[in-house]
Amino acid sequence: MRKNDKELVTVFSFVQRLVHWVNFLGFMLLLFTGAFLFAPPLQGMVVGPAGWLSRAGHRWGVIIVAAAVLIYLLFNPKGMLRSMKEIFTWRKTDWKWLRAAPRYYFYGEESGMPPQGRFNTGQKSFYLVYVLTLIVLAATGLIMWLGKGSVSPALFQWSVLLHDLAAIAITAFFLIHLYLATFHPAMRAAMDAMRFGFLPKKYLRHHHARYYDELFPK
């Protein structure tokens, strides 16, 4: 795809895409090293000094994700604020979208789908769950990392539990996110948007009508 194509519209800036992929890198590291500690069949990976490596990997994951958030905050604070506003604003059409979504994702039947903004309701839900669980995971994770021995055992124990629950929620959502981006037969364009930053005008008008109207007022 060529950027100077009149048919293409920029939807994600370079910083936004960078933030996405840095997040992805850190998240993958956290997901795997976390799973090693969580699931007994994988716990062979955390035994003895090999476990130090796995646990170090989990901390590096934290630093990478924190770096991603920091990059966004420093280099594109307006974009970040706008995305946060979008994901926390829920309208009636979002509930309508959720009701119509199964028919669309299984049958390609899109007549019931309301016009969408820059993120559709599904993308918004994933982003929202990611942000919310990130806050929970960071808070409980820091308690377990730095608070061991100085916080009360009860607080530590609850942190372990909340960390588990938040991790399960984001893992389930991430699997759906991954599937829609890479495997779903009808969802090729969103991946292009996150790789190259732009989308065909036609696609935008069709799938993100509200955003299209914002960009190109009639």
Next chain:
Amino acid sequence: MAKAMLIDTSMCLFCNACSVECKQQNKVPVGKNVFYTQMQIHEEGKFPKVRQLFIKRACNHCTEAACVDVCPTGALYHHADGYVVLDQNRCNGCGYCSQFCPFQIPMLEIKDAFTGAGKSYKCTFCADRVGQGYETTCSAACPFGAITFGDRENLLAKGKDRVKALQGRGVKDARLYGEKELGGLNVLYVLEGKASLYGLPDVPRYPVIPKVRDVVRGLGYAAVGATVIGAGLNWVIARRNIRAEEGLEEEEGKSHEKK
């Protein structure tokens, strides 16, 4: 046959022979802040009626051991003789045992604050000695017979006799600690008063979280499994339907999203 130790606090003179021998047995270097066992003094009452209570504290080798259940590496496990073993080679220093123990016994030595690399330490029940038919180091070291090693059943009977003898001598609050607590401890105590006077919980409770965590773990497997199966199902159905639709559109020559 479950092995156990009986610690008779009424016989203890706080000579520290047990803790010194323990350090030697476990080769703890001078200056290293790690205790496998620890002598404690607890004071009771107000002047002029004050008394000091001595107790040797270490891992109580619970039958329902939270540390064993939360350990992610399998470093902590029950020996066939009932006591709890900590395999230092498997331990990765996560410290869950130190945070979930109802007695807060395992000591975590963190070697690297960033990675969290470290080792957990606690009483080994002298597994190497006991395995060869010897008694534990601390019980062998005690000059007053305040620490007795043996079969748990015999020690229970001995402890109960000792409590009766103490009560007969006017120590009304004398009691045996560890018979039923946490499924039965493999370290029994003869106490001269309430357990809390000795820094022990009166009613030690198995923490709630490990059991909830088992449910959460099942929930996690279910959530991931349902997501994967749902996505797979969606892929099969959606591909068929969408291909059929696209085929129709291409026939009519008005395919969108394609150039």
